[in-house]
């Protein structure tokens with residue numbers, strides 16, 4: 001089982017998903033400079049250096065621990081017929097679609113818990129203390145947050161009975177969406193409006209990264225904003241030029257070493 005899941009992960013995630021994600025990051029990085037949504041306030045080299053350092057700690061945890069844990073949980077669930085969708089008599093495509101949606105809902109819940117529970121916020125705040133937001137913010141996550149997500153996310157993969165394949169495909173789409181909505185890309189207004197009726201856009205996620213508490217406590221979804229609509233946390237129509245990105249109690253650029261120790265030093269406000 002371990003070898004099969006490793007092979008599937010290499011095939012779907014490493015050889016197909018990762019080049020696509022890397023391409024998306026590159027394209028967004030170029031486009032967001034040309035078509036900027038919000039005026040950036042911080043020098044880019046400082047943020048680049050910091051975010052690259054944090055991302056370089058997050059990626060190994062994501063690829064070597066979180067993804068294998070989720071895929072192995074999915075494979076174990078399938079082998080032992082565990083998981084809600086395993087017992088649903090329906091075409092496989094429908095079950096995979098439902099599993100994909102369930103995983104997206106799982107991430108909405110996980111994100112909300114990170115804001116709700118003070119101990120989890122200590123780690124998640126590292127992501128929110130970026131004083132500007134662009135595609136480099138997308139994987140600026142403290143490894144503590146990634147580690148604590150392992151039992152939650154692998155457990156829910158098992159509970160829903162998602163297949164290893166769907167789990168990996170979801171993970172690729174998760175990362176593509178994550179890069180897209182963190183980017184500072186200004187889309188044409190009509191395209192933005194149409195996209196925002198279904199998926200999370202940079203405009204929507206910018207509101208979530210606002211220093212204003214009421215705005216931060218909105219727009220938690222990753223791919224589909226249906227979850228914010230269902231849970232009553234959707235917030236649209238906040239003008240982007242009125243948004244100050246970050247958290248109110250950290251208004252100075254923090255280098256990577258301070259971000260890594262931040263969960264143990266900076267108390268949540």
Ligand SMILES: [Zn+2]
Nearest residue numbers: 111124128208
């Ligand atoms: Zn958040």
